[in-house]
Amino acid sequence: MEMRGDACYQSTRIFSNRHRASDMFTVLANRTYRHLFAAQVIALFGTGLMTVALALLAYDLAGENAGAVLGTALAIKMVVYVTLSPVAAGFASRFPRRALLVSLDLVRAGTAIALPFVDTVWQIYILIAILQSASAAFSPAFQATIPDVLKDEQDYTNALSLSRMAYDLENLLSPVVAAGLSGLVGYHWLFSGTVFGFLISAALVISVTLPSITASRGTSPWQRISQGMRIYLQTPRLQGLFALNLTVAAVGAIVIVNSVVIVKNLLGGSDTDLALVLAAYGGGSMVAAFTLPRLLRALRDRRVMLSGAIALPVILLLFAVASTKLQPHGLWPFLFAAWFLMGAASSAIMVPSGRLLRNSAHAEDRPMVFAAQFALSHGCWLITYPLAGWLGTSAGLAATMITHAGLASVGVLAALKLWPSTDNSILTHEHPELPADHPHLHDASGKRHAHTFVIDSLHANWPAERGG
Numbered sequence: 001m002e003m004r005g006d007a008c009y010q011s012t013r014i015f016s017n018r019h020r021a022s023d024m025f026t027v028l029a030n031r032t033y034r035h036l037f038a039a040q041v042i043a044l045f046g047t048g049l050m051t052v053a054l055a056l057l058a059y060d061l062a063g064e065n066a067g068a069v070l071g072t073a074l075a076i077k078m079v080v081y082v083t084l085s086p087v088a089a090g091f092a093s094r095f096p097r098r099a100l101l102v103s104l105d106l107v108r109a110g111t112a113i114a115l116p117f118v119d120t121v122w123q124i125y126i127l128i129a130i131l132q133s134a135s136a137a138f139s140p141a142f143q144a145t146i147p148d149v150l151k152d153e154q155d156y157t158n159a160l161s162l163s164r165m166a167y168d169l170e171n172l173l174s175p176v177v178a179a180g181l182s183g184l185v186g187y188h189w190l191f192s193g194t195v196f197g198f199l200i201s202a203a204l205v206i207s208v209t210l211p212s213i214t215a216s217r218g219t220s221p222w223q224r225i226s227q228g229m230r231i232y233l234q235t236p237r238l239q240g241l242f243a244l245n246l247t248v249a250a251v252g253a254i255v256i257v258n259s260v261v262i263v264k265n266l267l268g269g270s271d272t273d274l275a276l277v278l279a280a281y282g283g284g285s286m287v288a289a290f291t292l293p294r295l296l297r298a299l300r301d302r303r304v305m306l307s308g309a310i311a312l313p314v315i316l317l318l319f320a321v322a323s324t325k326l327q328p329h330g331l332w333p334f335l336f337a338a339w340f341l342m343g344a345a346s347s348a349i350m351v352p353s354g355r356l357l358r359n360s361a362h363a364e365d366r367p368m369v370f371a372a373q374f375a376l377s378h379g380c381w382l383i384t385y386p387l388a389g390w391l392g393t394s395a396g397l398a399a400t401m402i403t404h405a406g407l408a409s410v411g412v413l414a415a416l417k418l419w420p421s422t423d424n425s426i427l428t429h430e431h432p433e434l435p436a437d438h439p440h441l442h443d444a445s446g447k448r449h450a451h452t453f454v455i456d457s458l459h460a461n462w463p464a465e466r467g468g
Helices: 002-018 020-029 031-094 097-117 121-149 153-185 187-206 221-234 236-266 271-298 301-325 328-350 353-358 363-395 397-418
Strands: 426-430 448-452
Touching: 020 031, 020 153, 031 097, 031 121, 031 153, 031 187, 031 221, 031 236, 031 271, 031 363, 097 121, 097 187, 121 363, 221 236, 221 363, 236 271, 236 301, 236 328, 236 353, 236 363, 236 397, 271 301, 271 328, 301 328, 301 353, 301 397, 353 363, 363 397
Parallel strands: none
Antiparallel strands: 426 448
16 A cells, blocks of 8 residues: 555656646645645634633723733743743653654644633643643654654645645634634534644644654754754754744734734624634735735745745834724725734744755755744744733733734844845855864865755854845
8 A cells, every 4th residue: 555655656656747837736746745734724623713712701801901811811822932932842862753753743632622611810820831742842843753754855844835735724714703603502512622633733644654763863953953953053044034933023913913903802702703813814924925925936935935034024113093083894905804814914924034054054954944834923922922912901902902013023034134145155155263174174175165055063153245
């Protein structure tokens, strides 16, 4: 069966050379990756149902202070992600890969079972801390598995694109399903969808044989963690990505934390209205994700990402002004339009980000660079989530949105400064520390040469001529 599957996979790849538009989906012919991708999609869908249900649960328990409760719960999630994800990625090689992933899915499912029975705010915080601790270990381990399953670099690139699409599908579909289910059976039953999502994810992981983990010889987990962070923070394009993470988080926190307050308090809407507003954000992201592959063939990543980043604070600021000038019935169209456009602009930043990470490290270093992005990006959310919740409670929605628009603008300005416009992959540089007969200098003119540059053991610092 496996041999026939491999033959099908190879023939599909040959066919894809003639039909480039479908490249992203040909990788699904690989049985192991197909099951892992399905596990990711189903778990994400369950998590999306939980996001809507958690917002409604917070509103039931705290009323108009729901934003503060949700902001605190999400801040706990971010603390766990920032502190545990790099450590978990560094130590993942110490455990059997499949057993680790399945165990973490079961922990997440067990925790989600308890959420419908919460009746006080502190219980939300405890359960979120447990569930997100398991997710913080699961996500880097899962991401590190994909390049071992897909050895071909183009296949791996396609997998990164599919992963972004999975997040967009979750943003779009889970609020719509949540809208229907919460109207029929009540939002507490949405948590059961989360439980089943994690259980099905575990079953799909069990159904395949995963490659054994191969850690670099002589490299400790702590050295791997340090190396991934060093590569990230010393690469100019990734410094720019770090700044853009702040822009996405500043605007995204308003969507996640304050949508429930905007819809239910400011506009007097229903649970279904909230789900539809969140679906508008996911819809914008999905439309952009379908459009971006063609756009990225014509434009450089930097231009596309910065265009989306500039749009985000502008859209949020315009909606903040509209919220103070218009009556509720007149604000609804602006809300749907703003959330749709902000979803599209956020996708314009996040879709190409995987390409930046892939092109900025050798294959053996990529899992740790992705873990660094996971931790640092969630560090930005750690700032913006509680700010959106507590500022919304104390200063009002308009002031909160204006503040977050300003914070998003800081990210844009920092990215413009840190990420050079002439971001060439091939850079000319020197190796004064290497002997003239070192293998790395075999094609050099003296000790000076040019090649695709990434931070590694031979290239500890980015060349001074950052543009190439």
